Amino acid sequence: MQIIKAKNYEEMSEIACSMLVEHVQQNESPVLGLATGSTPEGLYHSLITEYRKGTVSFQGVTTFNLDEYVGLDEEDANGYQFYMNEKLFNHINIPKRQINLPNGVSADLDKDCSDYEWKIQEAGNIDIQVLGLGLNGHIGFNEPGTSFLSRTHVVDLDESTREANARFFSSIDEVPTHAISMGIASIMESKKILLLVSGKEKAEALYQAMNSPVSEEFPATILQLHPEVTVIADELALSKVLESYGEDAIAHELQVK
Numbered sequence: 001m002q003i004i005k006a007k008n009y010e011e012m013s014e015i016a017c018s019m020l021v022e023h024v025q026q027n028e029s030p031v032l033g034l035a036t037g038s039t040p041e042g043l044y045h046s047l048i049t050e051y052r053k054g055t056v057s058f059q060g061v062t063t064f065n066l067d068e069y070v071g072l073d074e075e076d077a078n079g080y081q082f083y084m085n086e087k088l089f090n091h092i093n094i095p096k097r098q099i100n101l102p103n104g105v106s107a108d109l110d111k112d113c114s115d116y117e118w119k120i121q122e123a124g125n126i127d128i129q130v131l132g133l134g135l136n137g138h139i140g141f142n143e144p145g146t147s148f149l150s151r152t153h154v155v156d157l158d159e160s161t162r163e164a165n166a167r168f169f170s171s172i173d174e175v176p177t178h179a180i181s182m183g184i185a186s187i188m189e190s191k192k193i194l195l196l197v198s199g200k201e202k203a204e205a206l207y208q209a210m211n212s213p214v215s216e217e218f219p220a221t222i223l224q225l226h227p228e229v230t231v232i233a234d235e236l237a238l239s240k241v242l243e244s245y246g247e248d249a250i251a252h253e254l255q256v257k
């Protein structure tokens, strides 16, 4: 794992943005894996800024999002298709046909899940997958206990995840109980992973992701086994890692594990 310490959320977003921009500039048909939640909002804002400056074109980019709520369609302001349109896609020149999200209102969710897997493989797999980190260690919507062999699937959301995400809804009762998520095996097939983590409340989760024994009980621990993970985290999120390993582990980009 390579660890990059950012001063704050803004710097974390800028660093992630420059990595994605560089990749898009250097590849004809880049395939990006995207995440939702609060963490990548700054990254998307920075990508739009770079696009407006003319630094980067998204014409050849294909994207796959990690997850979508079951039951929310693209008009639903709490759905992830809506989020992605608002936060990124409506503001850049990516062709619509190159945007992929699981379909939370499909009549056949299981078929949609296996089609999604095929599409990812057809695109040649994801070059860079952006990930956020759930407080309980979830990646995508893969909750604790999810098999490391899982492919894109329908998940039961943990009560803790529904509570954490209730801030986007008018009440917790409106938070869907199910979602579709890329599986852990699917995520691990990405060629490179960028894990973005910000804020003190994620410090324990980030520490565990990097240090706890690899276990399905804390899904993000699987990232210890991926050959190309870059963690971009701000000082607050890294506070527990820094307490244990000191600045050297970060400054010299040593393997923490």
Ligand SMILES: O=P(O)(O)OC[C@H]1O[C@](O)(CO)[C@@H](O)[C@@H]1O
Pocket (backbone or CB within 6 Å): 035, 036, 037, 038, 039, 040, 067, 131, 132, 133, 134, 135, 139, 140, 141, 161, 165
């Ligand atoms: O960035 P946030 O809002 O803290 O969420 C962390 C993770 O939780 C999810 O929003 C799912 O609950 C993921 O999509 C995200 O990566």
